Amino acid sequence: DVKVTQSSRYLVKRTGEKVFLECVQDMDHENMFWYRQDPGLGLRLIYFSYDVKMKEKGDIPEGYSVSREKKERFSLILESASTNQTSMYLCASSFRGALFFGEGSRLTVL
Amino acid sequence: GDSVTQMEGPVTLSEEAFLTINCTYTATGYPSLFWYVQYPGEGLQLLLKATKADDKGSNKGFEATYRKETTSFHLEKGSVQVSDSAVYFCALVASSGGSYIPTFGRGTSLIVHP
Numbered sequence: 298d299v300k301v302t303q304s305s306r307y308l309v310k311r312t313g314e315k316v317f318l319e320c321v322q323d324m325d326h327e328n329m330f331w332y333r334q335d336p337g338l339g340l341r342l343i344y345f346s347y348d349v350k351m352k353e354k355g356d357i358p359e360g361y362s363v364s365r366e367k368k369e370r371f372s373l374i375l376e377s378a379s380t381n382q383t384s385m386y387l388c389a390s391s392f393r394g395a396l397f398f399g400e401g402s403r404l405t406v407l
Numbered sequence: 408g409d410s411v412t413q414m415e416g417p418v419t420l421s422e423e424a425f426l427t428i429n430c431t432y433t434a435t436g437y438p439s440l441f442w443y444v445q446y447p448g449e450g451l452q453l454l455l456k457a458t459k460a461d462d463k464g465s466n467k468g469f470e471a472t473y474r475k476e477t478t479s480f481h482l483e484k485g486s487v488q489v490s491d492s493a494v495y496f497c498a499l500v501a502s503s504g505g506s507y508i509p510t511f512g513r514g515t516s517l518i519v520h521p
Contacts (some may be wrong), residue, residue: 325492328507339513340451340496387450394439394458394500394507398450 299324303388303399310406316375318402320388328391329371330364331355333384334401340387346371377407409434413497420487420519428482428515430471430497438501440464440473440480445494445514454495456484472482492519 301312304319322329331343336384342355344363352363364372371390375382383406390398414429431456432438439458455464460475469484480497503509 303450331511340511341506345508389451391507391509394509395441395453395456395497396443396451396509397453398443401448401450 298394299326299397300355301388301392301397301399303402305402306400308402308404310378310404312406313377314378314406316378316404316406318373318375318386318388318404319372320371320399321369322371322390323369324390324392324397325368326390326392326397327368329365330389330391330396331361331371331373332387332389333357334387337382343360345371375397375404378404380406382406409438409499409501409510411497411510411512412474413495413515414515416494416516418515418517420517422519422521423486423487424490424519425516426482426484426487428495428497428517430482430502430512431478432478432480432497432510434478434499434501434510436501437475438499441498441500441509442469442471442480442482443496443498445496447493451496479480487517487519489519489521491516 330345332340346365362374386402389398441456442454445451455466457464457473463472494514
């Protein structure tokens with residue numbers, strides 16, 4: 298089975314802090330994605346990556362950056378966390394269009 | 408652009424009732440279609456998929472048929488259980504230069520009562 302592991306299930310950070318969300322997949326997938334999920338808004342794509350060191354902006358990249366130094370790892374970075382970034386963050390890898398998600402990281406910014 | 412429309416929830420059913428969650432799509436070309444399920448507090452899991460017209464995806468008693476003529480991919484289950492309570496997402500992937508960017512519906516919440 299494909300396994301996508303997100304480093305933290307729950308995080309509480311303060312406004313202005315730098316936040317790292319880590320995601321690791323074990324199936325050598327080329328495509329990886331970061332989404333945020335908010336009630337009533339569904340899933341919104343932040344960034345995706347189709348290869349090592351390659352990244353593309355999704356629908357809501359503002360306030361976020363990403364890093365993909367190794368194929369299995371895709372990191373989401375909040376340079377200066379703000380309260381409107383309180384959300385559930387979901388990482389996924391994909392193969393032939395099918396996505397495999399991690400369990401999610403629920404971030405609260407105070 | 409591509410889009411996916413799902414029926415709004417919540418859908419509330421009694422145990423052993425028949426389930427249908429409607430999903431329609433607009434896309435250029437020939438997309439692949441997917442259903443995902445999200446249990447409370449968890450990430451999404453792939454439930455089933457279909458990659459071409461008239462294909463039927465099935466898993467755990469759920470089924471969906473890729474209907475190109477009606478651009479639909481409705482999710483059905485003959486007899487739901489309390490454990491099926493979750494949010495269900497319909498999605499499509501229209502290959503664009505090999506990037507495989509998915510388009511999701513908003514999700515439909517299903518609540519099954521004993």
